[in-house]
Amino acid sequence: MMFEGEPEAWLGIDLGTQSVRALLVTADGTVLGAGTAPLTNHRDGVRHEQDPGEWWEAVCSASGSALAGQRSSPVRIGGLAVCGTSGTVLLTDAEGRPLTRGLMYDDGRAVAEAARVGMQTSWALPKALWLLDAYGWKEGRGQVVRVTHQPDVITAKLTGGTVPTDSSHALKTGYDAEREVWPPQLAHLGEVLPEVVRPGTRLGEVCRAAAEATGIPAGTPVVAGMTDGCAAQIASGALRFGAWNSVLGTTLVLKGASAIPVRDDAGVVYNHRAPDGSWLPGGASSVGAGALPPAADPAELDSQAAAYEPSGVLTYPLASSGGERFPFFAPEATAFTLGKPVSEADGWAAVLQGVAFTERLCLDYLHHLGAPIDGPLTFTGGAARSAYWNQLRADILGRPARVPEQIEPALGMAVLAAYGTGTGVRTLPEVADRMVRIRTVLEPRASHTARFTEPYARLVDELETRGWLPTPLATHTRTRLNQDTIDS
Incomplete structure (x- = not known):
């Protein structure tokens, strides 16, 4: 891997819900360069689909924009990787041509299939089984469907x-x-399931036709990517054991690093395999x-929420x-508000605080499971652009937090591409240390943390009373809260 000398950069591509994002990033x-292209979402009740053809058109547009500035000052593109929304699937033929639209991660039609395999409807397998049934696939039918x-x-x-x-x-x-391996209970699907490789594995090179469509040079190595959540984690640099990345956008995702899997009988916490096997x-x-209400000026409401x-x-x-x-599985859970806000800013503050609670x-649940959580915490996601919310979260959590300069999953894919096309001398955390820049370090304010002890305890009580939060977790949370109060 070249970190000095020859100009070199890596391309990360993120297939998001609303758009495709591409970043061209150097080793430091x-x-x-950066490019973005919008995507169209087709929603109807619980149905949520996208057109796979539009994914490719958006990749061509975003990549072309990211590379446009390199015509006058070219660099060698060392490789690229692609991430997508976790749980989004479709059916293709043997040559990889789409036969169906993509069922997005939050498509809710596979309820019966989810119950049959014991998974959440947001997972890919229930949706894949739904598609196979809807498409009329039967074992031994003749046409290869994947x-x-x-x-x-x-x-x-x-x-x-x-590709795998x-x-x-x-x-x-x-x-x-x-x-x-694919587990034995899925053996009946046979060649319907794809070959699988670890993230960072070289899949091939950009072909001439794709080069003409995207502007990416022919021969550029293509390496296997990861889900958008894992990509955001790589972009945060939270890859050393005990470190965690909290990705706050439309919803909240926490991703950490551990030497061993974190076991969870409830299936709330799952474990991705890192490229190095950790x-x-x-x-x-x-x-x-x-959950935030529409606002003409969110920054102004942030300032008033203080x-x-x-x-x-x-x-x-x-x-x-x-x-x-997460942190508990309760399909019947609904949003609620106890009390009536006295102003728009009060209601805004309640949502900001509720997310942080x-x-x-x-984090209390992860501690309850025995997961290592004593490493650095990093904030990414669209909400990390709010300086006020970042500080509020650090205060409520009672622990320091870092905010990177770039909070894009596409950056994580550029890092993974650099790792996957390297000599193996550097580990993924070492490559990330070079490519991820930390913009801000937040310290919790003890007096502010203390203000939120009582409302946090009330939320735990309310969730337990409603039957959503298991009592063992509620008890563990109170024990930790009491210990924090004594220590402070």
């Missing part, structure tokens, strides 16, 4: 042929990441910035109607 984290994850459509177009999927995207399709445990909550610490009301801010997934409960 300098962003040389379950395909969102980024595989793009890497196949880039390389000019079918990565174990990160395959995890929610039932792949056994610990044994690195583990990236995490979970996805349904609370988040998506007068309501704590808010006069207590809010559990679910961003969707699909129940809760749930974030703290997530």
